[in-house]
Amino acid sequence: MKGKPDYNIPEPTLRRLPRYYNYLKALLNRGREVVSCTHIGKDLELDPPQIRKDLAYTGIRGLPKVGYQVEELIKSIEDFFGWNNIDEAFLVGVGNMGRALIDYKGFSRYGFKIIAAFDNDSEVIGKTFNGIEVLALNKLTSLCKRMNVHIGVIATPDHAAQEVADMMIAGGIIGIWNFAPAEIRTPEGVIVQNENLAAGLSVLCKKLQMLKQSGKIRQEVIE
Amino acid sequence: MKGKPDYNIPEPTLRRLPRYYNYLKALLNRGREVVSCTHIGKDLELDPPQIRKDLAYTGIRGLPKVGYQVEELIKSIEDFFGWNNIDEAFLVGVGNMGRALIDYKGFSRYGFKIIAAFDNDSEVIGKTFNGIEVLALNKLTSLCKRMNVHIGVIATPDHAAQEVADMMIAGGIIGIWNFAPAEIRTPEGVIVQNENLAAGLSVLCKKLQMLKQSGKIRQEVIE
DNA sequence: TAGAAATCGAGAAAAATTTATCGATAAAAA
DNA sequence: TTTTTATCGATAAATTTTTCTCGATTTCTA
Ligand SMILES: NC(=O)c1ccc[n+]([C@@H]2O[C@H](COP(=O)([O-])OP(=O)(O)OC[C@H]3O[C@@H](n4cnc5c(N)ncnc54)[C@H](O)[C@@H]3O)[C@@H](O)[C@H]2O)c1
Ligand SMILES: NC(=O)c1ccc[n+]([C@@H]2O[C@H](COP(=O)([O-])OP(=O)(O)OC[C@H]3O[C@@H](n4cnc5c(N)ncnc54)[C@H](O)[C@@H]3O)[C@@H](O)[C@H]2O)c1
Numbered sequence: 001m002k003g004k005p006d007y008n009i010p011e012p013t014l015r016r017l018p019r020y021y022n023y024l025k026a027l028l029n030r031g032r033e034v035v036s037c038t039h040i041g042k043d044l045e046l047d048p049p050q051i052r053k054d055l056a057y058t059g060i061r062g063l064p065k066v067g068y069q070v071e072e073l074i075k076s077i078e079d080f081f082g083w084n085n086i087d088e089a090f091l092v093g094v095g096n097m098g099r100a101l102i103d104y105k106g107f108s109r110y111g112f113k114i115i116a117a118f119d120n121d122s123e124v125i126g127k128t129f130n131g132i133e134v135l136a137l138n139k140l141t142s143l144c145k146r147m148n149v150h151i152g153v154i155a156t157p158d159h160a161a162q163e164v165a166d167m168m169i170a171g172g173i174i175g176i177w178n179f180a181p182a183e184i185r186t187p188e189g190v191i192v193q194n195e196n197l198a199a200g201l202s203v204l205c206k207k208l209q210m211l212k213q214s215g216k217i218r219q220e221v222i223e
Numbered sequence: 224m225k226g227k228p229d230y231n232i233p234e235p236t237l238r239r240l241p242r243y244y245n246y247l248k249a250l251l252n253r254g255r256e257v258v259s260c261t262h263i264g265k266d267l268e269l270d271p272p273q274i275r276k277d278l279a280y281t282g283i284r285g286l287p288k289v290g291y292q293v294e295e296l297i298k299s300i301e302d303f304f305g306w307n308n309i310d311e312a313f314l315v316g317v318g319n320m321g322r323a324l325i326d327y328k329g330f331s332r333y334g335f336k337i338i339a340a341f342d343n344d345s346e347v348i349g350k351t352f353n354g355i356e357v358l359a360l361n362k363l364t365s366l367c368k369r370m371n372v373h374i375g376v377i378a379t380p381d382h383a384a385q386e387v388a389d390m391m392i393a394g395g396i397i398g399i400w401n402f403a404p405a406e407i408r409t410p411e412g413v414i415v416q417n418e419n420l421a422a423g424l425s426v427l428c429k430k431l432q433m434l435k436q437s438g439k440i441r442q443e444v445i446e
Numbered sequence: 447t448a449g450a451a452a453t454c455g456a457g458a459a460a461a462a463t464t465t466a467t468c469g470a471t472a473a474a475a476a
Numbered sequence: 477t478t479t480t481t482a483t484c485g486a487t488a489a490a491t492t493t494t495t496c497t498c499g500a501t502t503t504c505t506a
Contacts, residue, residue: 010463014429015422022381022404022421036483044346044406045466052484062469064484067443087428096326106404110421112428158245174433174441177424181245181329183267187440191434193427197418198245198333199238201294201400204416205310205335206237208373208398218397218412259453270495275454287454287501346499 013054018110019044020054021077028070036067083111090173092151092164093156094119094134095126097179101153102129114153116143118158137167144171151175158182165192236277242267243277243331244300252292260288296317297334313372313396315387317342317350317357318381320402324376325352337376340365343383360390367394374398379407 020205021147023044027035037048037055044051047119055073060082062068078084091098091114101107102114105179119125120137120210128132143149156159156178161180169190178184184192211217246267250258260271263420267274275285278296281303285291290308292318300309314321314337322363324330343350343360350357358366366372374389377399391399392413399415401407407415434440 009429011426012463014417014426016423018404018405019417019419019421023406026247026405038483043408048483049466049485056485062484063473065454065473065482067483081425081429082432090464094334095321096319100323103319108422110424110428112424143424146385151395151427153335158249172441174434175427177427181241182249183242183246187441189434189439190426191345191430193423194242195420195423195429196238198329199241200416200418201335202304202332203234203237204374204398204400205333206232206304207414207416208310209305211412218395218410221322221331235493261453271453272455272496273494276494279455285454286503288452288503290453 003090006176006205008055011055012068013043014045017058017077017080018056020051021074023072023076028074032070034067035070036062038141039067051157081111083109086111086113087151088113088147088149089113089151089153089177090116090140090144090168091153092118092137092140092168093154093160093180094121094124094129095155098131098153099153101155102132112151113169115147115149137164140164141167141171144168144173149173151177154178154180154184225252232280238271239274239277240281240300240303243274244297247293247297249298251297255293257290258293258296259285259441260261262290290417304334306332309334309336310374311336312374312376312400313337313339313363313367313391314376314378315341315353315360315363315391316383317352318346318378318405321378322352322378324378324402325355335374335418338370338372361388362388363387364390367391367396372396374400377401377403379403379406389407 006166019038020039024035037051040051041048058076060068060073060076089112091101094102095115098117099216102117107113114132116130117129117134118137118140119134124134125136152166152173156164158180159177161182161184165176165184165186169186175188176184176186176190178192178194181196181198186192187191193212243263246263247258254402260274263269263274263285264271269274280387283291283296312335314324317325317340321340325340330336337355340352340355340357341360341363342357347357348359350368353386373396375385375396375398379387381403384401384405384407388399388407388409397413399407399409400418401415402418404419404421
């Protein structure tokens with residue numbers, strides 16, 4: 001584990017790093033200057049060696065007996081992900097989820113910005129949300145090309161997902177953040193990140209079911 | 224891998240099963256009666272033995288040379304998760320995300336139902352979304368107890384997450400589906416499922432960055 | 447009805463990920 | 477100044493998850 005980040009980073013690590021980031025930001029707000037993996041581990045219920053390994057991927061080095069400078073660590077994670085260079089994205093499907101994503105201010109922290117939205121419903125086309133005008137779907141491909149946008153967000157119903165993905169890819173999009181519960185077929189070189197909320201929900205409910213069956217449920221709950 | 228499901232199921236399996244489910248539902252709609260792991264594997268880009276192993280957890284048995292009955296397989300997954308018994312939940316934080324979740328019809332398929340919503344903003348309290356009236360936050364704990372609800376959804380800003388979680392837990396909630404990018408401390412016996420959208424986004428953007436750096440980007444994209 | 451082809455289930459092997467260990471080092475305490 | 481303590485980085489061990497292998501079974505074809 002050398003200082004320089006390598007290019008074979010475990011996906012679980014990639015998912016934990018933003019968690020550390022949020023946590024560290026909160027820590028900084030509370031005025032903390034240094035933090036150790038032991039300390040982080042207590043709050044996040046993770047093992048210190050794992051945290052150390054994760055953080056090392058960003059290229060930071062800690063100090064024995066002390067830990068890391070919080071500010072430096074935050075910067076290290078930001079640089080690792082490149083959150084200072086903004087990734088611009090198009091979003092398709094301006095329904096409930098699409099609007100939530102468009103309105104959300106929190107993504108700017110992650111160097112992510114939705115710069116245009118598309119829909120095929122004339123009711124929403126022309127409307128503006130968070131300063132972003134909703135355009136007609138048929139402009140998607142050409143605008144992708146023209147504006148050199150490489151990331152697309154799919155927030156349409158599942159049955160439209162493949163069609164929309166195809167239009168995006170035709171426009172040169174190589175990264176798709178997909179909220180529709182549908183399988184998208186893409187050519188080599190296109191990365192699809194499925195945001196399957198139902199999967200998270202299912203895991204929760206199943207764990208709960210197993211907890212209940214094991215009889216280890218909290219006393220006070222079963223009245 | 225016996226017929227009966229065991230109680231030590233890998234989480235990746237738990238996350239893949241709803242994916243198979245969606246896929247199989249779509250397959251059934253198109254009139255398909257049987258399907259093999261080889262076939263599923265092609266469409267979902269997964270290895271057949273893994274799919275076989277995943278499906279075996281639900282207790283189903285396939286037939287050599289044939290595969291599985293699609294309908295039977297769907298039912299097997301439903302039974303495994305217990306999607307026929309409805310899990311009722313309370314949601315707190317009726318903003319963009321909260322409303323998207325309340326309005327979403329798709330969760331009924333997963334035996335999940337939001338039966339009440341809470342907020343602390345008088346602007347939203349009293350309003351109704353998808354037949355669900357928004358109640359004042361101070362009624363949360365007592366109503367949890369009274370209605371014997373065990374699942375809570377947090378869709379408030381991050382700074383309110385811990386406070387809301389505490390109120391839920393006081394009311395007897397043992398499963399929390401958390402959309403706020405905040406760490407929630409809970410006592411033993413409470414399961415927290417963090418739905419960290421920023422993590423998914425970060426993974427996508429980082430993969431894209433690595434793809435670009437590796438020079439393996441699609442020709443047609445770099446004009 | 448015999449042989450070929452496809453697929454399953456089970457278990458082994460490989461790979462990835464997490465957890466544990468240990469010497470080195472910096473800070474604090476004696 | 478010396479000792480003690482906490483923590484790091486690196487590496488090793490353990491665990492989990494994925495991938496591979498192979499004999500058994502069922503269907504299809506000839
Ligand atoms: N809302 C949720 O909480 C939630 C949860 C899990 C998954 N999802 C998934 O996210 C996606 C969006 O959900 P939603 O609740 O916002 O749905 P929605 O019905 O509110 O919005 C869908 C939008 O897509 C537009 N659309 C439909 N077909 C289109 C097409 N071919 N091209 C462009 N736009 C098209 C519609 O006009 C509409 O504006 C769905 O696939 C849904 O299954 C949503
Ligand atoms: N919208 C998105 O796309 C998105 C993406 C990622 C994460 N999130 C997270 O999901 C959460 C909700 O996001 P949103 O966009 O819906 O925010 P929002 O601001 O639209 O809604 C937040 C709601 O919570 C209510 N609220 C605030 N404090 C409360 C309290 N103490 N008790 C009860 N209710 C309270 C507010 O009145 C408001 O109705 C946030 O934590 C956000 O970071 C949202």
